[in-house]
Amino acid sequence: MFTLIKLFILLLVVCIPVTAHAEDTPVKSMQLDVNLLLTRMNAGGNDEFKSGNAVAVQYSYYFKNWLAADIGLITTDKTLDESRTDVVGDYRASIQTSSILLGLKPRYRFSAPYEVYGRLGLLYWRTELEVEEYFSEAIPGGNISATDTGPGYYASIGGAHYITENVMVQLEIRHMKQLDVFAGQSDFPFDLTINALSIGLGYRF
């Protein structure tokens, strides 16, 4: 996966300047997006995460009118799993994660002040998993946490409405996948899926 990321980055670094010079650079070739996300996590097991929130900031460089290189940062709040009880005790897990995004963003702009777009790329995540556990009055519990980093991928599709020549509002559905979380540290790694609905503003310049 690391090799895949390196290849992808290399492709972007090599292709973007070449392509940008080869084409007529658009007047407004860059865009900054800030989005608020309503997230839903799934760790693939019997987890039942509550919905959470996140913030995403993304920068796009349009080397063609319809295609941009996309780089961004997304960070979630601490998202809680349901509290539950088993033969060991009462416990609750929570996850906080941040990711760097790197990919491509194609778009199609209609004649009216609307456009649709997508994002597709790789991400590099840093995820902290925390577990609170309590046993009984006589046996104290506590918190324990661990952090891992690794690769994954993301894809999204959205629509934008230009409210001025430069500013647009965006609505976007996102899917992010973190692969092999805690592999190498544990015999029980998992893949973390984050689906999200986001709303935000974009600024073209």
Place this chain on the structure above:
Amino acid sequence: MQIEATSSGGILCRTGAIVLTFLIVGCEVESSDNLPDVSESGLFMYAEANLHDAEETAPIAAAETAQIAAAVFRDGQPVGLVGGDVFEARTETDRILLKESGSFVGSYAASMPIDNSVQDVFLNVVHEPVEAREDRWYPVDLLNIDPGPGELVGKSATVSFPPAVKITGPAADPVSVYASIDEIIDLTWVAGGEGNTIGEDDTMRVLSAVNCTDGLATSSYGTVVEFTNGDGTVVEFTDDDGLEAISLDQFIYDLNDDRPVLRFIKDAARVLLQELLNDLSAGNIDPDFLASQAEANPVNSACEIRLFLQRQRDGQFDASFDSGRVVGSRSAEVVVNYVPVVQLN
């Protein structure tokens, strides 16, 4: 259901009565525990392993599975095993942790693959901080708060299985049908087990899983049959003599009766029977089937009564326990139906 007469007004009245009864009585029926002689002082061990002799039509898994339940009491109160302490059941070839929690803190159950050659099951309390958490979704070997072994770790008991149970009556096919709770079920079986003389120490117990419907609502619950000794004391266990006459009111009751004769199954016995029902249905049964859910009035409903006859043999518990009840049991099932004669004005 046999209906002798009908009228719209009568049906309306009956429906109203059922709804009113439901509102007044509620859904849960209180009952005392089914654990005999739990000492009010000291450490008490309860353990039971039941091997059910399923019909050929039952899932294969049920025929090869023993249901195991265990609990520990201190001064009459159940002790919860926490922090990775858990009951382990072991035979010569298999091993399982009892991770299913029962209806009260301190009762645990599991189903264990077993065959007829197995005579004994060894139960002990072990400390397995990772394995006890393996049903959780996150990396339990990495994120593990381990308080260390508790004081019950190392304590043990051994259960031995008695001979198999063979029910000879009532007949399984066709299914016997009863119309009144005053009727008697003549439950007969091969005394002492096939090919055996009557075991001196073996006792019999009758459990039931009852499911009733009145066409609008259902009720499901479990009962333990009580027997009256010669000296008038009421007990759950009877001699292994091959015959017991049991009144139907040990299984069917009237929601309007404040003091029904029957005794609902509770606690560890309920955990064990629920585990057996799960195995027999391959998991396709309400996990609260035995939770005394009374929405239809059983006495006026058509009910399926699954009778489970258990032969029990006392086992041994660790000397570190002050007292206890450790039994190995084998069981067989017969189904009878209750279809009341409905009389309408």
